[in-house]
Amino acid sequence: MLVKIGIIQLDIHLGEINRNVNYALSNIQNMVEKGVRLIVLPELWTSGFDYKHLEKIAETTPKILQEVQQIITANTLVIGTLPEIKKGKLYNTAFLIDKTGLLDFYQKSHLFTPSGEDKHFTPGKKAVVVTTHLSKIGVLICYDLRFPEIARCLTLKGAEILAISAAWPLERIEHWRILLRARAIENQLFVIAANASGTQNKIKMGGHSAVISPDGTCLIEADDSETILITEIDLKRVYTFREEIPCLKSRRPEIYNV
Template identity: 35%
Template structure:
């Protein structure tokens, strides 16, 4: 399956339609956008602009997916009662919602003052024979979150993100490590440009289960394409047996709170 990753700094559904059409014309089956694509991340008024999951943004993205014939994973602020979540929703090419994830690990003041943390739901769904999991930005920096998706059978983890400087190490080192240690593909869709004091580093990427880049962006706007190959995944898993060689009985301390651990 070919996938596409949209690196952009714009909150632009017309731009999404153009990218979806281009990606589909190039054979992509899935398009992944950055975190908080519909509004921007570090911008005023996000809570006021938040929508319910089945609101107008979904209608527009579903129409784009149907028109272009491509599944789309898009980031948006989700209103649910009094709560606002940093969310990402996967829409199939017929406009059907396949899955949604709410960011579970909130990074810094901006996230904490704006969003309610998600409950850590495991969003893993089938798309064209591939098992796809979803995380958002800081989530992927926690090995437990990615491992949980691996144990749930994910072949690809798609990560809308808003990674800013000076944290390039996440895109360059952490993401490849997550792909290798969990024997999966990881697609990391970052923002570009600048919002107020935040300068986004770009470097969106698709990394294979061997930890090697299949595609990597620079710092500007870009549309990446890469192949998710089941045969390559099976071969890598046969050679690198991390999941099979786990010893869960040794890891009980991972579920102990810091206070109890002390």
């Protein structure tokens, strides 16, 4: 099954919700017109890590999700993370929506302590695979990429695609590029990764959003500037590659307990 994929690599202006949202919505609409069926946005794409105002910004999240829903078609899926308040706690939440509304959500489970994320956000407690009309999609957020356990968990839950929203810094961009390919190769699925560009809190974001095939081939990759990517993937490749090299069938979980 051929699916057209879009990534919006956004130069997220810290706290400038109108600017960020207008840019994203304009590009979502353009992608929909071009037949893109899965669109992935970076981490906290409406505001960036504007820690002083995140709780207030979270109040805008329902309205923004509605605005996205209004401009997409029945066969379009959109994934990106926004701040969310739930039962008095702040979460970094990836929302997967289509024309009907919210399909599912994933709350970031690995918080990046060196930057103080754990002082502001509550970690999620569940790995999420969303069954859609396109594919089974597992969702990761930024620092989650460094943990092969959660990617493998999503694979064993049936994921054919890993969608990753991130704000990964330029300083460690080679880690990002290597880990994207590693997660794709070891789990034999497509990785669709949207990173931020620009600067947040004096930290230069790394860009290099990419789509990686199940055999580790990079199908498309950005540089570090604000841009959009569009490419096409063949979901059948997940299963043909798993048959060629049956890593998942060769697993021996009885010796992996650590």
